[in-house]
Amino acid sequence: MPPEITQLSQLKVISLDNNHINALPEEITHLPNLKVLSVYKNPLIFPPPEIVAQGTQEILTYLRLDKQPQWAAKLLLVGEDGVGKTSLLHQLREETFDNQEDSTHGVAVDTWALKHPTQANVTMQLKTWDFGGQTIYHATHQFFLTGLVYFGVECGIRL
Ligand SMILES: Nc1nc2c(ncn2[C@@H]2O[C@H](COP(=O)(O)OP(=O)(O)O)[C@@H](O)[C@H]2O)c(=O)[nH]1
Ligand SMILES: [Mg+2]
Structure with a gap:
């Protein structure tokens, strides 16, 4: 048009x-x-x-x-239980590593504010969804995930 x-x-x-x-x-x-x-x-x-x-x-x-940049996105961490998703998130947020990290149950929703790589005055907001990877939760993942990511989880691929 x-x-x-x-x-x-x-x-x-x-x-x-x-x-x-x-x-x-x-x-x-x-x-x-x-x-x-x-x-x-x-x-x-x-x-x-x-x-x-x-x-x-x-x-x-x-x-x-759409004319105004939003600088917000969703970050999903999915995969088998105990592979290190929650620890990776701590690392990304520059928090300390916990070698006794508790297993995540359900989904832990939080935020991660990070500086824009080129625009100094912009902070991007990521909404982080840290999924519990236990088999019991796999049936509920379909309500949050679509397409390839969901396919990966269903097939047990360690994403
Ligand atoms: N040695 C070592 N242990 C790790 C690493 N990442 C995670 N862990 C440990 O592995 C266990 C499972 O990690 P966690 O982040 O809870 O995995 P999640 O279930 O995928 O969220 C925890 O006891 C962590 O402390 C790593 O890079 N090195
Ligand atoms: Mg976890």
Whole structure:
């Protein structure tokens, strides 16, 4: 979709159903009268499908927010019990090593603030999800993991 679409200031409805569109331009958020944006049956990756499923307003909000860098991400540590996931996390956070580290049960959610490698005034926030690796928890992993990572856990691959 060309960015010049913003010149159609009276536009209220855009229907792009059944196309091969994989990204929407941020420019459509500048259309002052846009009420309905219909994008059913498109291979959209931007915004991601879970946002698209929520409807027009959420799509527009997502496109507007994308202009501001968020510097936040999720870090998942998965793998068999006792391979050193929790210790690795301590090491990354520059905490002390505990050779009696207790086994993690369920999932321990925490944060890791780290400096941006090139932008001195930016601190990135990682939400860390440290999973208990015991077999008993494997059935619940599917609710948190998708795609290749989940495949690895299911096959017992030490990630
Ligand atoms: N010697 C040694 N022990 C480690 C290392 N990493 C973890 N451990 C120990 O191995 C055990 C399991 O580690 P832990 O981080 O709890 O593994 P997790 O179950 O995968 O989270 C703990 O007793 C740790 O102290 C390592 O690099 N060297
Ligand atoms: Mg652990």
